[in-house]
Amino acid sequence: MKTVTDRPRRPAKKDTQILKDAPAVVLVQPQLGENIGMVARAMLNCGLTDLRLVKPKHGWPNPHAEAPASGAEVVLNGVRVFETTTDAIADLSFVIATTARQREMVKPVFTPRAAAAEIRALSSKGEKAGILFGREAVGLHNDDVSLSDAILNVPLNPAFSSLNLAQCVLLVGYEWFQLGDETPEAYLSSRKETRPADKGELTGLFDHLERALERAGFLYPPEKAPAMVRNIRNMLGRAGLTEQEVRTFRGIIAALANPRANRTPGE
């Protein structure tokens, strides 16, 4: 896992770059406008905008798509409608068919992650890919699958693997987006007005605490004191304190070690 200790800056990608590299999403005979709208939203979440419909059951445009799209108008407004799957994929050089069932065909089968890597590799060579999604209830026909270069299966709970259409689009788009995203897998967020403590500040805290514990008689018996000190330093070191937290902690030590000095007259 990559880990950094400061807030990452995610470079704003140019929209034109997103449009050029992104795969097309082809819905074959989608039935519900609501699902088309939810697909548009999931696509834009992942930076995808090229949505193509093959013979949508209720025609296009479909007003039921608007509310579920939650503002993804740029996708809905750019939708293109085709009579056949063959027409819809004519300009693409690599097509992946999503299927939940095993097909009796000899084709490469990808997970979403492997498909995303393949699509990224192709787009780096200037080739445009597309992903076919079938009808809500029955999926793609074998004829559509046979037009494709590869099959995509999402590994999920084998006892309950049926995904809603937009969720399937989301998982594929998510994997595609992750491969272009530069967010570190884990980092430490921090308040704007502070920063991670440096080693000098930590050492100052440790010294302060150990002097206070020494005076309080805590580091006893003396032959055990070095191990006790090491354990305390490990424990505090693990907390990843900020500079501000070091100051707070030193205030706590001072208050505990000398209670009356910190009381206001009214207490």
Place this chain on the structure above:
Amino acid sequence: MKTVTDRPRRPAKKDTQILKDAPAVVLVQPQLGENIGMVARAMLNCGLTDLRLVKPKHGWPNPHAEAPASGAEVVLNGVRVFETTTDAIADLSFVIATTARQREMVKPVFTPRAAAAEIRALSSKGEKAGILFGREAVGLHNDDVSLSDAILNVPLNPAFSSLNLAQCVLLVGYEWFQLGDETPEAYLSSRKETRPADKGELTGLFDHLERALERAGFLYPPEKAPAMVRNIRNMLGRAGLTEQEVRTFRGIIAALANPRANRTPGE
């Protein structure tokens, strides 16, 4: 990318194992029953079943959850309801808060993938984790986030990153499931009655084709024949032919080389 050339066998996991290792999903003040149902479906897709609700707006059980759950009754029937987030997470040893916004708090921030790895690592030590999801419109309160050990942000299109509740649960559950899934990232599916051709069968095909091309005068001039043969072998080798396809191909060669022998009387 791992690639194998046969259909993978996914070992059926014992349900009890899934239940034991899986993180809890905690929805804080969810508003719509439909969303709770969709969350249940997304959870079961990913092998998650421990769903906890903190003060659901319309109480529980909620009949609006049933249809969107699409059969995920095992999740709905096991729902537990709590008055406070503190109560809901009392038995968990590690809690991750999903947030779309940056929070002014000093906490580790994970992607879904890093969070999944952390949860898997904890469960291998017998510790149970949970993931908090906030209200549909406004997300988690800072008080809930401060109860958590870490923050989860999903890297998505920064210009359009708002996810529906169930989609956010799906992405986190999906990453968790992938880490325990043994499906290779890419493999070649094949029809049951066949298998990949072995090298002897391929060599037989190459020899057959090259003899036919030799007789047809295709391998000309003779000094270029070796390079032509190599190119043809490369091209056919790349196709990853099955044993059955080799036989079909040899039939095609025979038919082309000797058309009349293959015509039925009526043609």
